[in-house]
Amino acid sequence: MSDDRYERGWQRLRELAGEQGERVIEGLRDIAPDLGRYVVEFGYGDVYSRPGLGDRERQLTAIAALTALGGAEPQLEYHIRIALNVGVTQSEIVETVIHCAPFVGFARTLNAARSAKRVFAAAGSRGTD
Amino acid sequence: MSDDRYERGWQRLRELAGEQGERVIEGLRDIAPDLGRYVVEFGYGDVYSRPGLGDRERQLTAIAALTALGGAEPQLEYHIRIALNVGVTQSEIVETVIHCAPFVGFARTLNAARSAKRVFAAAGSRGTD
C-alpha cells in the first residue's frame, strides 16, 4: 500500500548513500526488516524527498543533530559519508562539528571529530581540502 | 588580554542577535558574568566569526543541534530568532525541524515545532511564508 513511498525512498537512499545505504537496510533484514522499511519510507521516501532544503543543508543539519545526540557514531559516520557524496567538502563537515562545540560542548564534539577522521581516512583523504 | 575576541564577538552577537543577544549577556551579569563573557568570546568571537560556513548554514545547524539536544528551548528559540534575522525563512526553519524527525524522533521534534510557533507568533508572523 505504500509502494510509491518505498520506491521513492529506495531511489533516494541509493542516490545519497549508494551501497552503504543498501547495506544498512540489508543488515536489518534478518532482525527487523520493517524497521528498515520505515527508514526507507519515512526517512528517505518522506523526509529526504522534501523540496524545502537542499542536499547539502540536509547533510549539514544531520551531522549537527547526530553530533548533539551523542552515542550515535555509526549513524554520524554514515551521514558524513553521504555528505561527501553530495559534495559537502571535508572542511565544511569539520566546520559543522566545530560549530556545535559552543552548543553541546567538547565531549560530543571531539567524538564527532574522531568520526569524521575515521570516515576521511577510509576515503583515502587528507582531512582538509 | 582577550579584548580583540570580546570586541569581535560582541559585534558579531549584535549583528546576529541584536537586542535579544545583549539581554542574554546582560541577564548573566549578576549571576555569572564570566560565563557571559565566554559566550561572547568563544561562541561569537571564535566560532561564529569563522569563515567556513555562512550565517544561514550556521543557524540551520544550530537549530538542528538544539532540537536534538532537547531541554534547550530558550536557546532554540533564541537561535530561531537569529535565523530569521539572517534571512532564513520560516519555511526553512520548519523544514530543518522536520528533517530532524527521523534522526531524533517526534518528541524532540514536536517540542522544537512549538518553539518555532512561539517565535513566529511573537514576530507577528503567519507560520509559513
Added chain:
Amino acid sequence: MSDDRYERGWQRLRELAGEQGERVIEGLRDIAPDLGRYVVEFGYGDVYSRPGLGDRERQLTAIAALTALGGAEPQLEYHIRIALNVGVTQSEIVETVIHCAPFVGFARTLNAARSAKRVFAAAGSRGTD
C-alpha cells in the same frame, strides 16, 4: 498516495487519544502541517497499527521511553492519558515510572511522577486505584 496510512493512522489516533490527539495534530496545522501528517502516518498508521504488541504494552513502553528521554513532559503526559484510555491503571503507570528509577535515576523519574500526578489530578482521580 499514502491515503490509506493517513486514514488508518487517524482512526488509530482517535481511538487511542480521542480529542487530545486531534488537538495535537490541529496545533501543528499552522506551523508544520506535514509534521502532523507524519505523526499520523508513521506514528499511528504504521507503528501503532502493528499487531506485535497490545495497546497496554505499547503505552507502558511509551511511558518508559519518554521517562528515559527526559525533557518530553508534554509527550509523556499525552501518552499517560492514552494509557488510561486503553485501560492501563494508574497503579501500573506509576509502577512503570518506578521501574525506570534504577535504569535512569531519580531526576528523570521524579519528573515523570509529577507528570503522572498532573494527569491523574486533571482526570479527577485520586492517584492510586
Added chain:
Amino acid sequence: MSDDRYERGWQRLRELAGEQGERVIEGLRDIAPDLGRYVVEFGYGDVYSRPGLGDRERQLTAIAALTALGGAEPQLEYHIRIALNVGVTQSEIVETVIHCAPFVGFARTLNAARSAKRVFAAAGSRGTD
C-alpha cells in the same frame, strides 16, 4: 542491616539473569563492590521484587527505557537476554524497539536493533520466532 533486601535481590537477579547477572556483580567486585550491592538491593531487591508489573512488562519497559537513553548498549543487551529468559519472544523484543522509533528516532532505534541482533545471534537463534 539490609540482608533481607540483598538476599531477595540476589535471588531475583539469579532467577532473571542467571550467570550473566552474577558476572555483572562479580565484575564490579574489585572496582566498586558497593555499586554492585546497590544494583542487587535497590535494582532487584526493591524494584524488581515489586508486584505491580509482570516480568514480561518489566523487560519490555526496560528495553524501551534503555533504547531511549542511548549509549547503554551493555545494559540493553543484558536486559534483552533477561527478556528472553522470562519468555519474551524475539519478535516482541524487536517490536518494542520498533515501537520506540517514532518517539526517539532511528539513530537510537537502529543501535538497539543491532544490540538485539547480537544477542539473538549469540543465543544461536534465527532473528524472528
Added chain:
Amino acid sequence: MSDDRYERGWQRLRELAGEQGERVIEGLRDIAPDLGRYVVEFGYGDVYSRPGLGDRERQLTAIAALTALGGAEPQLEYHIRIALNVGVTQSEIVETVIHCAPFVGFARTLNAARSAKRVFAAAGSRGTD
C-alpha cells in the same frame, strides 16, 4: 525491613535539605509513595550516608551531574539549595556551572546558571558573595 536505612536517610535528608526535602517526599505521597521511600532509603540512607566524600563535594558533583543531564531544573535547584545549606558559597556553585561549559556546552550551562540565579534570588541574595 529496611527501617534503619529509612531512618538514617530521613535524618540525612532533613539535615541536608530541611523542609524542602520533606516537601519533595510529601509531594510524592499521593502519587508514588514508594518512589519517595526509595529516594530516602537509597538516595540518602545509602549514598548520601557514605563516608568517602564530604558534603561539599557531594553537592558540587550533584550540581555538575544535573547540569550535564539537562531537563532536570527542579532537581538542580533543589541541590543548589542543599549546597548553600552545607556551606558551599554562591561563587563555588557558579564556578561549578562554568566548569561544566567546556564539557557539555553553553545550552546546558546557561540553563543551570538561570537555575542558580532563581535559587539565589529566592534566598534574598545578591548573586555573588
Added chain:
Amino acid sequence: MSDDRYERGWQRLRELAGEQGERVIEGLRDIAPDLGRYVVEFGYGDVYSRPGLGDRERQLTAIAALTALGGAEPQLEYHIRIALNVGVTQSEIVETVIHCAPFVGFARTLNAARSAKRVFAAAGSRGTD
C-alpha cells in the same frame, strides 16, 4: 591574537594531563586543528585556569558531568587519569561515580565504573587504595 590564552592553556593542559593531553590535541591536528586550539584556549586557558575551584574539585565535577552525559567514555577516562594525576584517590573517583547513581541511574553509572576500572588497570593499580 590570543597567544596568552593558548600558552596558559597549554601549560595547564600539560600540568594536568601530561603526555595524554598533548596526544589529544595532536590527534586533532590533521582533522580539526582549530578544535584542538579551542580545547586548549577555552577549556584550559580560560576555564581550567580560573581560581574558584581547586584541581581536585574540578576533576570530581568533571567526572560527574561526563558520567551523567553518557556516551563520553574517552573523555571520562581521560579526566579520570587527570584526577589521579592531581592527587584524587581511586576511592574518591569511585565514590563520585557511586554518588551519581541516584541522580542518573545504574546504566550511566555502571559504564563509568567500567571506565574507571580500565584506567586503574592500565595504571597498574589495584582498584581501591
